Amino acid sequence: MDILVCIKRVPTVGGKIAVTPDGQEVDTRASGFSISPHEECAVEEAVQITERDGGSVSVLTLGPEAAVEQLRGALALGAHRAVLLETDGREFGPIATAAAIAAGVRAGSYDLVLLGNEAADTGDYQVGVRLAHELGWPVATGIKNLSVSDGAVVARREYRGVEEAYSLPLPAVVTVKEGINLPRYPSLPGRLRAKRAAVDRSSPEWAAEGLRKSALRVPESGKHQAEVLGEGVDAVPALVRVLEEWGVLS
Amino acid sequence: MTALVLVELDGGEPADASLRALTLARSIGDVSAVVFAAAVPQDALAGYGVTDGYLVEPSSLEGYAPQAWARTLAGLAAETGATAVLAAGTDRGNEVLAHLGAITGLPMAANCTLVTPDGGTTHRLVRHRWAGLLLEDAVMEAPVALFTVATDSVAAVAAETPAAIEVHVHKPELTEADLLVRAVESPAGAGGASLATARVVVGGGRGVGGPEGFAPLEELAELLGGVVGVSRVVTSEGWRPHKQQVGQTGTKITPELYLACGISGAIQHIAGCASARHIIAINTDPGAPILAHADYAVIGDLHQVIPALVEALRAR
Numbered sequence: 001m002d003i004l005v006c007i008k009r010v011p012t013v014g015g016k017i018a019v020t021p022d023g024q025e026v027d028t029r030a031s032g033f034s035i036s037p038h039e040e041c042a043v044e045e046a047v048q049i050t051e052r053d054g055g056s057v058s059v060l061t062l063g064p065e066a067a068v069e070q071l072r073g074a075l076a077l078g079a080h081r082a083v084l085l086e087t088d089g090r091e092f093g094p095i096a097t098a099a100a101i102a103a104g105v106r107a108g109s110y111d112l113v114l115l116g117n118e119a120a121d122t123g124d125y126q127v128g129v130r131l132a133h134e135l136g137w138p139v140a141t142g143i144k145n146l147s148v149s150d151g152a153v154v155a156r157r158e159y160r161g162v163e164e165a166y167s168l169p170l171p172a173v174v175t176v177k178e179g180i181n182l183p184r185y186p187s188l189p190g191r192l193r194a195k196r197a198a199v200d201r202s203s204p205e206w207a208a209e210g211l212r213k214s215a216l217r218v219p220e221s222g223k224h225q226a227e228v229l230g231e232g233v234d235a236v237p238a239l240v241r242v243l244e245e246w247g248v249l250s
Numbered sequence: 251m252t253a254l255v256l257v258e259l260d261g262g263e264p265a266d267a268s269l270r271a272l273t274l275a276r277s278i279g280d281v282s283a284v285v286f287a288a289a290v291p292q293d294a295l296a297g298y299g300v301t302d303g304y305l306v307e308p309s310s311l312e313g314y315a316p317q318a319w320a321r322t323l324a325g326l327a328a329e330t331g332a333t334a335v336l337a338a339g340t341d342r343g344n345e346v347l348a349h350l351g352a353i354t355g356l357p358m359a360a361n362c363t364l365v366t367p368d369g370g371t372t373h374r375l376v377r378h379r380w381a382g383l384l385l386e387d388a389v390m391e392a393p394v395a396l397f398t399v400a401t402d403s404v405a406a407v408a409a410e411t412p413a414a415i416e417v418h419v420h421k422p423e424l425t426e427a428d429l430l431v432r433a434v435e436s437p438a439g440a441g442g443a444s445l446a447t448a449r450v451v452v453g454g455g456r457g458v459g460g461p462e463g464f465a466p467l468e469e470l471a472e473l474l475g476g477v478v479g480v481s482r483v484v485t486s487e488g489w490r491p492h493k494q495q496v497g498q499t500g501t502k503i504t505p506e507l508y509l510a511c512g513i514s515g516a517i518q519h520i521a522g523c524a525s526a527r528h529i530i531a532i533n534t535d536p537g538a539p540i541l542a543h544a545d546y547a548v549i550g551d552l553h554q555v556i557p558a559l560v561e562a563l564r565a566r
Contacts, residue, residue: 013517015539017383026384037499095357118344118360120498120518123379125339125360125398126348133352138431141316141348142341144492158493159341160260161444164314164433178499179485179492210357214387216379221524226531226541232550233558239530240562242546243474246528248450248507249563250475 001055001148003046004110006101006131007039007074009067010121023215025091026121035070037178038116040077044183045176046114047078049148055111056080060104062097064089068199075194076186083108083200091122093209098130100204105135107202110171112153117142117175128175139173140166144180251279251367254332255300256323256346263291264298267338269406271399272298275336276409278367282330284323286311290417299409302330304420311422314342315432320349322422327394334365334373339398347396358396359388363403371395378403381498381521402502402525445494450476451505453496453523454484457512457534457552461489466556467511473563479503479523481513497522511552515540532556 011026012034018027035043046057059074060083061067071082085100092100105113113135115128132139143166145156155166155174168174186194229238243249253275258265264272272295275281282302283295290303304326311318323346327335335350337343339361351358361378363385368374373390378400390397445451452471454464464478471478479496480489496503498518508526512533513519520543523529531544532552541547548555 013380013383015515015517017380017517019384026380093357095351095355098352121380123360123381124358125344126351126358129345129348130352133349140431141345157341158438159433160265161438162435163438164435166431166433168431179495182486182488210390210392211359212389212391214389216384216386219382219385221543223529223543223545226529226544226547228536228547228549230548232548233554235548235550236555236558236562239546239548239555239559240566242530243507246507248474248528249566 001049001053001111002058002109003049003055004058004060004105004108004113005039005042005046005074005079006113006115007043007059007061007070008036008116008119008121009033009061009063009070010036010119017218019216019218023217025216033066033069035073036116036120038118038176040183041178041180042114042116042176043074043077043079044181045146048181053148058083058108058110060085060101062092062100062204063087071199072194072197073186075197076190077184078190081200082197086201086203087206090206091213092206093211094124094126094130095209096207097127098134101127101131102134103204105131112170113173115173115175117177128173132173135173137171137173138168139175140168141175143174143176146174146176146180251334252282252330252332253278253280253334253336254282254284254323254327254330256319256335256337256343257283257285257295258338258340258342259285259287259291262287262289264294265338266406267340267343267401269298270401270404271336271338271343272300273407274362274365274399274404275334278334278365282332284326286319292415292417296412296415297408299413300415301413303415303417305417306420306422311424313432313435315429316342316345317349317431318422318424318428319346320353321424321428322420323350324353325422326420332394334395334397336397336399339400343398347398351396354394356392356394356396357390358398359390360398361400362397363400365397381502381518382524383517383521402504444477445479445496445501445503448477448503448505450474450507451479451496451503451509451526452476453479453481453508453510453513455481455511455513456483458484458489463553464490466553466560470556470560473560474507476505481519482516510540510544511556513540514538515543
């Protein structure tokens, strides 16, 4: 089974998130970058499948030259090959992203393409589905459990307390969510191998689309610093009073 | 201007998330609704201003098949001259509208909080990025605009006066390919769903210290008629199952009370709990970021405070 995993380089945000003065992107002066969490699980899932059944894992990203860092991160987790679809730094919309990835899929030979359900930053919730339509392949999204058998996958998710199972003939596209597995930490030999690995490159065309970003902003939270009720167990009577006031004690 | 809304049902009535989508749709124009079921919940839809209800009966399409639902919406949008198609920003809503976007080549904006028609084929909108930690102001230029609605940020508000609703039975034209991928449903254990709708959530983070530290939190949750939720570190350490995770990559919660115990408050966690009506933090660190999002805080060790709180509540 030859699997392609699509990942995205996103800012690592911790205690707070801020926007650049021009309102066009997240201020990353004080943060690093990482792979979107759902996609880290997609890499792990692909590596587990090929460890069990054989085959290869390729990892692809659409992003700037700096996104090689995330490709090497995925290689260190066990992926075998890396593909960079290099952008000039402009943000590709979901339609152009799906088209660029589809070209990358056609340039190889894959049985299964895995993506995250949605990218942590843009949250467009559609690239995997658009990619599947471009390729004419079946697709399942938001998947938390995947089993592979001869020529098909069964993809499962939970919805409103009901388990849904989707059977897809291969080749297919599946988007996964965190929780499908616990990603491993990269091994030292993995990291060394990743450092030396070659990265295939191409440069897809950016194209305008119907949805255009004007600006990003941080929403007003309306919350202020918490009022401290007290320290340790001495605060419990005050805590009970607050809960009574709010009517949460029935 | 006509907005066509995919309405998901919950026990035969419109799901809360879909009522929110209907509310937002009224800011675009006249509202029609599509229901995949045996019957249309007429009164509830009329109360939200729906003038036309389109019923896709199980005889045409039984069960959930995302591409078939999208094909149905595409047909209805063309037939009714809809200028916008909306769905709730749920797993299904986002998925169906993504298929609709792919089938039609139209752009789609996920998790919108505000949409305003701006003449011709233009809409101005505000949508979530980073699960709502950032807002994006954007412009949509499309003959038919596709929007999903951020379910934790738009309130469900009934129309001032109920509409006179007309129900139409719709028979979609589907191909075999549209029906290739479909859900086979079976009951699942409790978890994500009850966390998403719980009235009280007792949250545990790194400060709980390990899998064995959750017993007092479970006890408190039960006393308050709530459930336990956890931070990402707890699930990535394998202390608790992922379905209990509150946050950007877990479940978004909307309880009356969120009691965050030993949780520092990474911003991805805040994305999951910011819609709680009240937040109380119990934390040893008075500088923890969670305090900037909480109404009240107790500075102390949860392993002492929680048992004392349980005792005090039992004594009432």
